[in-house]
Amino acid sequence: MKIDSHEHGDALVIYLKGKVMGGPESADFQSLLKKSVSDGKKKVVIDLGEVEWMNSSGIGLLVSAYTTVKNGGGELKIARTTDKIQSLLVITKLNSVFETYSDVISAVASYS
Numbered sequence: 001m002k003i004d005s006h007e008h009g010d011a012l013v014i015y016l017k018g019k020v021m022g023g024p025e026s027a028d029f030q031s032l033l034k035k036s037v038s039d040g041k042k043k044v045v046i047d048l049g050e051v052e053w054m055n056s057s058g059i060g061l062l063v064s065a066y067t068t069v070k071n072g073g074g075e076l077k078i079a080r081t082t083d084k085i086q087s088l089l090v091i092t093k094l095n096s097v098f099e100t101y102s103d104v105i106s107a108v109a110s111y112s
Contacts, residue, residue: 001025001051001058005032011043011108012036013079017050022057029061033068042074045107049080059092066097075099079107 002017003025014032036044046065051058062078069076077099081089089095101107 001029003029003032005036008045008104008108011045011111012041013045013047013104013108015047015050018052020051020054020058020061022055022061026057026061030064030068033065037069037072037074042069042072043108043111044069044074044076045079045101045104046076047079047104048082048085051082051085054085054088059088059094062098063094075111077101077107077110079104 001020001023004015004017006013006015014029016029033044044065046062066076079101080103081100086095086100089098089100099107099110101110
């Protein structure tokens with residue numbers, strides 16, 4: 001998994017790419033998220049458009065991210081879920097937890 005992030009207006013957009021399966025990159029992801037929340041970033045969008053595959057550890061990573069942001073007084077939204085990832089969210093019923101958007105711009109605009 002590769003991680004990149006950019007600020008888009010007053011929202012932090014985190015781009016995940018590749019296979020999201022836990023491992024050492026998960027700690028990097030969590031550190032980025034915790035630092036951002038402690039720095040006052042309350043609006044977070046995770047872009048999953050280039051995620052090829054996600055296992056249960058990847059799902060756990062999303063749930064943990066959601067909890068971290070929510071406990072910090074913020075909101076987390078997901079953009080560009082692939083069909084595979086969307087079906088995982090439906091199977092796990094997490095589609096009722098996460099707000100998902102077809103693109104990053106729509107997700108960021110939803111904070112207004």
